Amino acid sequence: xxxxxxxSETESSPRMQDIGDRARIFAxxxxxxxALDQADALDGIREIAGNLIGTEEIAVFKVDTKRAKxxxxxxxxVDPNKHSVLDVxxxxxxxxxxxxxxxxxxxxxxxxxxxxxxxxxxxxxILVDGTVVAVLVLFRLFSHKxxxxxxxxxxxxVLSNCAxxxxxxxxxx
Amino acid sequence: xxxxxxxxxxxxxTLMMEEMILKQxxxxxxxxxxxxxxxxxxxxxxAPDLVLMDVVMPRLNGFEACxxxxxxxxxxxxxxxxxxxxxEEEYVExxxxxxxxxxxxxxxxxxxxxxxxQSYLGE
Numbered sequence: 001x002x003x004x005x006x007x008s009e010t011e012s013s014p015r016m017q018d019i020g021d022r023a024r025i026f027a028x029x030x031x032x033x034x035a036l037d038q039a040d041a042l043d044g045i046r047e048i049a050g051n052l053i054g055t056e057e058i059a060v061f062k063v064d065t066k067r068a069k070x071x072x073x074x075x076x077x078v079d080p081n082k083h084s085v086l087d088v089x090x091x092x093x094x095x096x097x098x099x100x101x102x103x104x105x106x107x108x109x110x111x112x113x114x115x116x117x118x119x120x121x122x123x124x125x126i127l128v129d130g131t132v133v134a135v136l137v138l139f140r141l142f143s144h145k146x147x148x149x150x151x152x153x154x155x156x157x158v159l160s161n162c163a164x165x166x167x168x169x170x171x172x173x
Numbered sequence: 174x175x176x177x178x179x180x181x182x183x184x185x186x187t188l189m190m191e192e193m194i195l196k197q198x199x200x201x202x203x204x205x206x207x208x209x210x211x212x213x214x215x216x217x218x219x220a221p222d223l224v225l226m227d228v229v230m231p232r233l234n235g236f237e238a239c240x241x242x243x244x245x246x247x248x249x250x251x252x253x254x255x256x257x258x259x260x261e262e263e264y265v266e267x268x269x270x271x272x273x274x275x276x277x278x279x280x281x282x283x284x285x286x287x288x289x290x291q292s293y294l295g296e
Contacts, residue, residue, distance in 0.1 A: 013284045016198060020283020023193040031186040044186070051187045054280045056258065142258055144278055 021151040024052045028155045032162035041166035046076050048159065049138060053152050055121060057139035061086050062167060063132060067098060070135055073167065078118065078139055086135070090115060097123045098132050102156055107147040121148055124156045128164035136163065176294045177202045179221035181212040181238070182256070183230045187281075191225065194283045199296060209233025213241055216248055223293055224253045225277075225286075228268070236271040243272040252293040256281065 028048045035041035042060070049058045057077040061070035070086040088094045093103050093113055103123040105113055113120040114137070124136040136159060141148070148156075178201045180191050192203045204219050206212040208230045216224060224242070228235035235255050242248040255268045255276045268276050277289060 016284040016287060017282070019197050020194055020281070020286075023190045023197075023283065024280070026193065027186045027190040030189060047184045047186045050258065050279070051182075051184050052190065052280050142279070144259075145280070 021154070024151060025154050025158060028052055028158045029162060032158065032165070035165055038166055041163065042074050045136065045159065045163055045166055048155065049076075052155055053138065053148070054142045054145040055138050055140060056142075057118070059083055059137045059139070060126070060134050060166070061137065062134045063098065070094065073134060082118070083116065083137075086114065093123060094135065097125050097135050100125050100127065100132055100160075102153070102160060104148050104153060104156075122152075122156055124160050126163050126167055127160055128168045133164065134167045136160075175200045175202045176222040177204060177219060178290065178294075179204050179206060179212065179216055179219060179224045179226075181206045181209070181224065181226035181230070181235070183207050183227065187227065187256075187279075191281065191286070194281075194286060195290070198283070198287050199290070201290070201294065209235060209238030209241075212238050213245070216242055216251070217245060220247060221251065223290060224248075224251060225256065225290070226253060227256045229258070236267060239268075239271040239273050254289065254293075 031044045031048060035044050050056045059075035059078055060073045062073040063070055068088050072080055072084045086094060091114055097103055102125060103113055105121050113123055118139050120137060120139055121141050122138040125132040126134040126136055180188055180203055182188050188205050195201050195203055204215060206215040210233045212226060226235045226238060239253050253273045255273045256279060257264060257276055258279045265276055275289060277285060
C-alpha cells in the first residue's frame, strides 16, 4: 500500500485522526437518527459495526421482563443456534451491562466477556428512555484489528443511546 | 480546478464519513455511487480523477466493477482504490488482478485515507 505523505505539519497524524474520529462518531449518530424504521435501524447497527468499528459478527439480545434472561432478537454473521439465549445468572458481566455500563474486552485479559466459544469484544447496553431494553454483543473483530480503540468505545456509546429504535420503535421516536 | 473523487459504497454511513474526512482535509470534489453498476455509469459521466470503491456491494461487487471500468477507454488509467474488510494476501491479490491500483482496509483510518489519496492526486 502506498504510504508516501504529502501532508503539511498542520495536518499531522493526531489532528487528522481526531477529524476522522469525529467523522466516524457523527456518521454513526446520523445513521441511527435517520433510520426509517425498525429494519433500517438494525441495518444501521450492522453498517456501523462493520464499517466504523470493525466487526461483522454481531447480535442483539432483548431483555425479558424479569431481567433474568436475554433472548436473541437479531444477529448478523454468527450462528443464531449457538447464541439463542444469555442467562444473566451465569454471565456476571451482564449485570453491569444491564445497569447501563458497557463492557469492553481488554487485550491484556484472556478471559472472554461471555461464557461462549466465540470471542466477545464488547457488550453494549441499548437504552430506551433510560432503561436497558437490549444488549448488543460485538463478537470477533476483523483480523487486522487487535482491539477496540477509544473512538470505538465512543461509537458504542452512540449505539447505546441511539439504537433504541431498532428494538422499541415507538418509544425511540 | 479541484480533483474529483468518486466514492462508491452501499453504506450511506461510510459515504458520509469518507466525504466528511475529504471535505475537511482536502479540496477534492466528491461524487458518490451506491453500488458497482451505479459506479460505472457515474464514472463514465463524471470522469473522476480517482475512484475509492468498496468491495462487497449489491448488484455488482467492487472487483467486477473495477474490471469493467478498466474496459472503458476513459477509465483505463484512473486510479482505483478498493476498500476491503480483509487484509489477507489472497483477497488483496484478487483486488490487484481486478485492476485496482491500491487498497485500504475498513474501518478506514482518516490519516491513511488522506495520505493515500494525496499520493495519487496531490493536494
